[in-house]
Amino acid sequence: MGLKDLRKKKWFKIFTNMYILVLSVFVIWMVFFDTNSLLIHLELRK
Template sequence: MTFHQLKNKPIIKIITNRYVIILSIFVVWMVFFDENSLLNHLEFNKEIDKLQSEKEHFKTEIEKDKELIKKLQDKEQLEKFAREEYYMKKENEEIYIIEYDTLKK
């Protein structure tokens, strides 16, 4: 086939159209090279998903802490918490911490 015969084919006419070429270059630029490219958007969406899951995690932690704060309004519960978590004691009192060996020999 000669160049003239190739040039008259409809697909070649479409591909060599200057508007199609310019549009193709524009699309490639927007997908890969631009600051707001499709690749950047995908990364940002992953980051958004990660942050939303962290947000949900921290919301549940806040709810747990609110319940603990309500519970610790009671003096007996506060004392129990201080003893268990921070090994605090009253005056003239001794505390013995017993730890069990969980490793099998």
């Protein structure tokens, strides 16, 4: 399986889509690294 075959795969096209990559980084940032992250909000609710 070469690089050309890999680029034809549907899952490869989805995961290399720039919008999906940016959205993934944004979600990870908001959940774990942001000052007002989701984890902090869940802890404060208790």
